[in-house]
Amino acid sequence: MSDDEADADLLDFLRQHFNKASIAPKIPETQVLEGAEYVYNNSIDVALDYQSTKQAAAMIYEQMQKKEYSTKTWSSHELHPKAKDESTVAFIFTMDLLNFSFWSELDDEERFAVEYKGKKWTGYWSLVAALQRALDEDIPITCSDFWQNEDECTEEVLKHVFRSATEEQIPLFQERMYCLREAGQILYEKYQCSFTNCITAADGSAAALVNLLAEDFPCFNDVVRFENRKSVRLLKRAQICVADLWAAFEGEDYGRFEDIDKITMFADYRIPQILNTLGCLWYAPTLETAIQHKRIIESGHSWEIQLRGCSIWCVELIRREILRNHPDAKINAILIDFFLYDTMKERETAGQDEVPHHRTRSIWY
Numbered sequence: 072m073s074d075d076e077a078d079a080d081l082l083d084f085l086r087q088h089f090n091k092a093s094i095a096p097k098i099p100e101t102q103v104l105e106g107a108e109y110v111y112n113n114s115i116d117v118a119l120d121y122q123s124t125k126q127a128a129a130m131i132y133e134q135m136q137k138k139e140y141s142t143k144t145w146s147s148h149e150l151h152p153k154a155k156d157e158s159t160v161a162f163i164f165t166m167d168l169l170n171f172s173f174w175s176e177l178d179d180e181e182r183f184a185v186e187y188k189g190k191k192w193t194g195y196w197s198l199v200a201a202l203q204r205a206l207d208e209d210i211p212i213t214c215s216d217f218w219q220n221e222d223e224c225t226e227e228v229l230k231h232v233f234r235s236a237t238e239e240q241i242p243l244f245q246e247r248m249y250c251l252r253e254a255g256q257i258l259y260e261k262y263q264c265s266f267t268n269c270i271t272a273a274d275g276s277a278a279a280l281v282n283l284l285a286e287d288f289p290c291f292n293d294v295v296r297f298e299n300r301k302s303v304r305l306l307k308r309a310q311i312c313v314a315d316l317w318a319a320f321e322g323e324d325y326g327r328f329e330d331i332d333k334i335t336m337f338a339d340y341r342i343p344q345i346l347n348t349l350g351c352l353w354y355a356p357t358l359e360t361a362i363q364h365k366r367i368i369e370s371g372h373s374w375e376i377q378l379r380g381c382s383i384w385c386v387e388l389i390r391r392e393i394l395r396n397h398p399d400a401k402i403n404a405i406l407i408d409f410f411l412y413d414t415m416k417e418r419e420t421a422g423q424d425e426v427p428h429h430r431t432r433s434i435w436y
């Protein structure tokens with residue numbers, strides 16, 4: 072074959088190949104893991120310890136097996152909805168619209184708490200309890216039409232929904248009210264007033280649903296600028312919303328996603344805390360001191376982004392280590408994350424939360 076004929080063959084192949092590429096269906100990606108790896112590779116105040124991460128992976132796998140950790144664990148929590156229907160879809164969307172920033176400067180007796188079913192619930196569980204209590208009182212708190220109706224859904228009604236059993240009110244009340252109003256307006260304008268239509272639009276892709284939440288609902292668009300160099304998508308509440316659907320519906324119906332394993336750990340303030348306790352995450356002395364002294368770290372500060380990005384990357388390494396040793400394990404970053412969160416809460420209840428979590432006040436987590 073002459074050089075010209077070879078060139079013609081190559082051109083023909085490339086033309087065919089690129090044409091195919093241009094019509095190939097776009098596979099949705101969230102870019103969260105890429106962003107987390109970038110932050111990890113450029114962090115100077117937060118580092119991972121590989122030995123502890125490997126040991127943590129072994130402990131986590133062994134404990135998750137022992138506790139038979141699975142999607143079923145989600146519904147087993149006393150306050151989580153059990154019905155496998157649209158009411159649970161609406162509940163999860165409402166919950167994850169507001170699933171942020173419950174930490175308090177006050178001690179357990181004085182911090183914001185919701186009284187429900189004879190118990191005082193704090194933290195994340197205070198939110199779930201407040202929503203369940205409102206539904207018991209026939210307040211349609213999970214209905215987006217209600218959020219938009221400022222005659223019915225008044226500030227007073229919402230203050231009643233989130234009323235506290237202590238002197239302290241729910242943090243960021245105004246921001247939470249705004250999240251509901253804004254999401255109600257967007258659901259009305261684009262999704263015929265129902266979050267189930269967002270799930271349908273994502274067409275079975277977890278990544279597509281995460282991207283849809285981030286692109287259409289500003290309060291889910293958890294994106295940071297790392298050291299003025301790179302925009303990093305962390306998307307904590309968008310991801311946990313998809314993960315809660317997947318867990319609540321045990322991977323079926325409204326929780327069926329072909330690419331659920333693309334969801335990463337949810338970059339909040341609890342998982343960095345437990346990873347630090349396990350020796351996986353290490354802090355520079357100045358950051359260590361700031362956290363130990365419970366100093367506020369501003370939203371968007373490099374320390375905060377390093378804590379969040381390195382935690383996502385650390386859980387990814389734990390996931391890879393578990394699957395390297397147990398290729399058939401039914402485990403992903405979601406279940407590891409859920410396990411770590413629940414473990415942190417158990418340690419806190421047992422008074423073992425010696426290392427404080429970092430304190431950033433924002434609507435992102």
Ligand SMILES: Nc1nc2c(c(CN[C@H]3C=C[C@H](O)[C@@H]3O)cn2[C@@H]2O[C@H](COP(=O)(O)O)[C@@H](O)[C@H]2O)c(=O)[nH]1
Nearest residue numbers: 170171172173174194195337339341342408409412436
């Ligand atoms: N990474 C991660 N963050 C999580 C959760 C959960 C609850 N998930 C439930 C569902 C299945 C699991 O089994 C859990 O039972 C809440 N959070 C976040 O923590 C913070 C609240 O902390 P505290 O104030 O101490 O309650 C706040 O940012 C909240 O958004 C999780 O699972 N993973």
